[in-house]
Amino acid sequence: MKKILYSQKFAPYIFICPFVITxxxxxxxxxxxxxxxxxxxxxxxxxVGLHNYNRMLTDKIFFKAVFNSVRYMIGTxxxxxxxxxxxxxxxxxxxxxxxxxxxxxYFLPALTSVVVAGTVFRLMFGESDRAxxxxxxxxxxxxPIKWLRNDLTAYFAMLLLCCWRWTGVNILYFLAGIQSIxxxxxxxxxxxxxxxxxQFWSITIPLVKPTTIYVLTISIYAxxxxxxxxxxxxxxxxxxxxxxxTIVGYLYRQGIEKRAMxxxxxxxxxxxxxxxxxxxxxxxxxxxxxxxxx
Amino acid sequence: MKKKIxxxxxxxxxxxxxxxxCGSSAPxxxxxxxxxxxxxxxxxxxxxxxxxxxxxGKTEMEVEGDNVTTLNVWTFIELHQAFYTxxxxxxxxxxxxxxxxxxxSNMQYDDMHxxxxxxxxxxxxxxxxADIELGKFPSFTAEKDIKLMDLTDAIAPYxxxxxxxxxxxxxxxxxxxxxxxxxxxxxxxxxxxxLDAAGIDYTTIKTWDDFKNAGIKYKEATGAEFAxxxxxxxxxxxxxxxxxxxxxxxxxxxxxxxxxxxxxxxQYIKDMQDAGALGVVPGGQPDxxxxxxxxxxxxxxxxxxxxxxxxxxxxxxxxxxxxxxIAPVPKFGxxxxxxxIGGGGTGTAIIASSPNAQLAADVMAYIKLSSGANEEVxxxxxxxxxxxxxxxxxxxxxxxxxxxxxxxxxxxxxxxxEMQDSxxxxxxxxxxxxxxxxxxxxxxxxxxxxxxxxDIQEELNAAQDQLIxxxxx
Numbered sequence: 001m002k003k004i005l006y007s008q009k010f011a012p013y014i015f016i017c018p019f020v021i022t023x024x025x026x027x028x029x030x031x032x033x034x035x036x037x038x039x040x041x042x043x044x045x046x047x048v049g050l051h052n053y054n055r056m057l058t059d060k061i062f063f064k065a066v067f068n069s070v071r072y073m074i075g076t077x078x079x080x081x082x083x084x085x086x087x088x089x090x091x092x093x094x095x096x097x098x099x100x101x102x103x104x105x106y107f108l109p110a111l112t113s114v115v116v117a118g119t120v121f122r123l124m125f126g127e128s129d130r131a132x133x134x135x136x137x138x139x140x141x142x143x144p145i146k147w148l149r150n151d152l153t154a155y156f157a158m159l160l161l162c163c164w165r166w167t168g169v170n171i172l173y174f175l176a177g178i179q180s181i182x183x184x185x186x187x188x189x190x191x192x193x194x195x196x197x198x199q200f201w202s203i204t205i206p207l208v209k210p211t212t213i214y215v216l217t218i219s220i221y222a223x224x225x226x227x228x229x230x231x232x233x234x235x236x237x238x239x240x241x242x243x244x245x246t247i248v249g250y251l252y253r254q255g256i257e258k259r260a261m262x263x264x265x266x267x268x269x270x271x272x273x274x275x276x277x278x279x280x281x282x283x284x285x286x287x288x289x290x291x292x293x294x
Numbered sequence: 295m296k297k298k299i300x301x302x303x304x305x306x307x308x309x310x311x312x313x314x315x316c317g318s319s320a321p322x323x324x325x326x327x328x329x330x331x332x333x334x335x336x337x338x339x340x341x342x343x344x345x346x347x348x349x350x351g352k353t354e355m356e357v358e359g360d361n362v363t364t365l366n367v368w369t370f371i372e373l374h375q376a377f378y379t380x381x382x383x384x385x386x387x388x389x390x391x392x393x394x395x396x397x398x399s400n401m402q403y404d405d406m407h408x409x410x411x412x413x414x415x416x417x418x419x420x421x422x423x424a425d426i427e428l429g430k431f432p433s434f435t436a437e438k439d440i441k442l443m444d445l446t447d448a449i450a451p452y453x454x455x456x457x458x459x460x461x462x463x464x465x466x467x468x469x470x471x472x473x474x475x476x477x478x479x480x481x482x483x484x485x486x487x488x489l490d491a492a493g494i495d496y497t498t499i500k501t502w503d504d505f506k507n508a509g510i511k512y513k514e515a516t517g518a519e520f521a522x523x524x525x526x527x528x529x530x531x532x533x534x535x536x537x538x539x540x541x542x543x544x545x546x547x548x549x550x551x552x553x554x555x556x557x558x559x560x561q562y563i564k565d566m567q568d569a570g571a572l573g574v575v576p577g578g579q580p581d582x583x584x585x586x587x588x589x590x591x592x593x594x595x596x597x598x599x600x601x602x603x604x605x606x607x608x609x610x611x612x613x614x615x616x617x618x619x620i621a622p623v624p625k626f627g628x629x630x631x632x633x634x635i636g637g638g639g640t641g642t643a644i645i646a647s648s649p650n651a652q653l654a655a656d657v658m659a660y661i662k663l664s665s666g667a668n669e670e671v672x673x674x675x676x677x678x679x680x681x682x683x684x685x686x687x688x689x690x691x692x693x694x695x696x697x698x699x700x701x702x703x704x705x706x707x708x709x710x711x712e713m714q715d716s717x718x719x720x721x722x723x724x725x726x727x728x729x730x731x732x733x734x735x736x737x738x739x740x741x742x743x744x745x746x747x748x749d750i751q752e753e754l755n756a757a758q759d760q761l762i763x764x765x766x767x
Contacts, residue, residue: 042415043436055766059764061764239737240738240745258730
């Protein structure tokens with residue numbers, strides 16, 4: 001026993017054992033089962049071959065859900081990477097006063113429950129002219145908008161909720177990245193006469209790249225698998241004309257609400273493959289794999 | 295190479311683990327997705343009766359004596375709990391040898407149905423008795439072997455005194471699986487104060503044409519809205535379709551949502567909207583938290599709703615006390631297939647695999663269908679009970695102490711008695727396809743037509759295709 005524990009060969013495997021078991025049990029197992037179920041009609045308990053996948057190909061609502069998810073994911077990437085990076089740089093700057101206060105304020109939304117926040121946002125984006133957002137645009141002389149009933153305004157609402165909630169978290173990631181950059185680099189740059197902007201562009205951005213890749217990776221995944229925000233904004237899984245329907249929302253609708261568990265599994269498998277492919281391409285392009293090989 | 299694959303696997307796993315830890319995502323890859331997150335009732339399916347705060351809660355009856363059978367009950371309307379326990383106590387008094395003890399768990403609307411569905415699917419953890427909402431009911435009777443108990447025998451003693459169309463909506467192939475709570479007769483609620491000011495006498499509104507003309511006149515006189523075109527519910531749409539003798543399915547149960555009668559009904563509503571007789575209320579239907587204030591402050595004057603809307607008036611539209619008249623709904627003409635229909639509803643079902651199923655069925659039939667129980671349905675909940683013996687009992691229906699009698703300025707049951715012999719329903723509501731049809735109307739079709747100005751026929755054709763794809767016909 002002692003021999004195995006102390007052996008250079010086996011010890012590492014023992015250490016990663018809990019993690020591997022977790023992955024097998026709670027990740028690969030369900031995926032495998034999901035693949036099997038995706039070829040079945042669970043309610044009738046029959047094997048249906050590729051029927052579920054064929055159905056998906058002609059299912060407009062499914063494509064609408066994919067479109068919504070992808071659009072949302074892109075929106076979050078555009079907003080939730082550059083801005084938190086910029087804010088983190090500002091917070092890190094010596095000129096910034098009360099940096100800790102701002103850090104806390106930005107981080108606070110992440111501590112709230114999406115259920116509560118989503119409900120509050122739903123009320124803020126209400127249709128009546130007394131709803132908060134309509135009062136705000138009313139100050140500029142605009143007519144009340146049915147925020148959650150129009151495609152683009154609903155997209156805006158979802159993105160706003162997402163930014164409100166996740167900006168602080170991403171700031172923390174970037175802050176950690178920035179603070180690990182040696183200050184000598186900045187001092188040297190200053191001696192050479194680089195402006196603050198040049199320093200940011202040529203030192204900060206390249207050196208926080210690992211953090212950026214990490215944030216990018218989880219944002220892609222989180223964006224594509226968003227569900228609860230939309231579920232709360234529309235008080236259920238049904239938004240007008242499905243403007244808020246996401247892939248996971250569609251999976252939920254089919255599997256839980258309509259009890260078409262087999263079809264829901266097929267949707268889940270497609271989502272899995274989709275996320276994997278997008279993430280792998282992105283990791284490849286950002287050169288994450290090359291580094292490991294060196 | 296090996297290292298590459300390993301690192302790939304690990305990093306993907308890491309990402310999955312980390313992100314799911316963030317709580318921003320549902321486990322998409324998990325086949326048996328976990329129970330729903332806590333959330334308010336679904337909008338599109340008639341969230342009837344579910345409006346009140348109905349968070350989780352457990353109530354246990356206290357029953358003395360031996361030989362007491364414990365029955366687990368799942369509900370999604372907290373009001374039902376008190377009602378059930380009161381009635382179960384009466385049962386125990388009358389049946390000392392068959393005493394029951396109800397253990398009631400109240401869950402949020404979606405939660406309860408999803409949990410029940412999973413429990414029945416997996417064969418574990420189901421209660422003895424469950425309240426199932428009408429919009430969800432067909433999905434529980436769609437299976438090859440239905441897991442709900444056939445209640446035909448338990449219903450038999452009460453069958454003659456209740457509105458049979460309300461039993462039919464919870465039936466399949468001639469067997470009854472649910473016990474109704476109320477009729478949900480669709481009626482018209484008129485704000486008489488506003489209508490009088492605009493010179494409109496609601497009692498002269500007999501047909502939809504009268505309704506339309508009154509709406510146009512009202513809009514011209516006041517600039518405010520008369521009634522709403524629905525975008526998130528189908529109370530009025532279903533009513534008008536039933537009056538025309540139409541349905542969403544053919545007689546042999548095939549999808550037919552784009553048939554001529556559906557087009558006619560939607561066109562009629564669209565014409566009313568274009569003429570100014572209808573607006574669109576925020577929230578898309580009268581039974582909605584966003585809509586209540588707009589009725590309460592008089593921006594909309596009329597509601598075509600099932601009878602249980604009474605309870606919303608007393609709870610959420612309190613400023614309207616003494617200003618609302620309840621009247622029969624307009625019709626197209628004397629040759630209509632039916633005058634009104636029942637809307638929404640909760641069917642109490644017994645889980646067939648329960649060891650006490652037979653007793654549970656007898657108790658619940660007593661609790662929900664006996665005349666004593668139906669008196670309480672009116673007194674406490676303000677609904678129109680399925681046992682029509684209650685409808686003619688003036689001591690109850692015109693009891694001056696009753697909050698509903700006090701609220702409305704017409705005797706609340708008069709219009710019900712007027713329409714009593716012509717309360718129909720749409721057959722498609724019992725079909726397994728109903729939830730999907732409802733879903734597509736309340737999320738796409740009605741919004742696109744009444745807010746987006748889409749072409750009615752095209753919209754319905756697209757919906758028909760989508761439904762065929764979904765239901766595989």
